[in-house]
Amino acid sequence: MGRDQARLLRNVAVKIDQIRITISEICNNKIKYEEFQKGNNQTTTKEEEEKERAQLLHKLRRNVEEEDVVGFVRDSKLIIKRLLEGGLPRNVVSIIGMGGLGKTTLARMVYNNNEVKQRFRCCAWV
Structure with missing residues (x-):
């Protein structure tokens, strides 16, 4: 195996690790969102519920990095x-x-x- 091929494989491994981290973040955010939904008070109005949901999604949204x-x-x-x-x-x-x-x-x-x-x-x- 040449140096270029080894470097390429290393870069692929790094990208795979980054993807795994991203997937883990998404799963954690999904769990947080589901917990929020379960704990959501039923006495809130539809407008309040939408506002809370929007605020939570804004917090959970992962900023796009270059x-x-x-x-x-x-x-x-x-x-x-x-x-x-x-x-x-x-x-x-x-x-x-x-x-x-x-x-x-x-x-x-x-x-x-x-x-x-x-x-x-x-x-x-x-």
């Missing part, structure tokens, strides 16, 4: 390059497409990029 995202490297680099180059400040960058394509994930990647944060005094994404 290393977890696959397939957006080229797109994020292109948007970041356009934001950072040129003398005119950008007011708005639109990311458009059909639902489920990953627009929010792409926006989050660009927004959380260190170069972008350092370049602009104020940033927001909606």
Whole structure:
């Protein structure tokens, strides 16, 4: 077995470990959510119940890290390059497409990029 193949197998093993950790986090969050559902007071109104559920899901939601995202490297680099180059400040960058394509994930990647944060005094994404 060559060095490159050994390195590749090591990288695969590391990714598998990361996936196992993620699955474990998901299982733990599922258990917490089920316990919350069982302990939910039946006297609460539907509106209160929805608000509590939304708050819990927000807490349980795992933030997407750059290393977890696959397939957006080229797109994020292109948007970041356009934001950072040129003398005119950008007011708005639109990311458009059909639902489920990953627009929010792409926006989050660009927004959380260190170069972008350092370049602009104020940033927001909606």
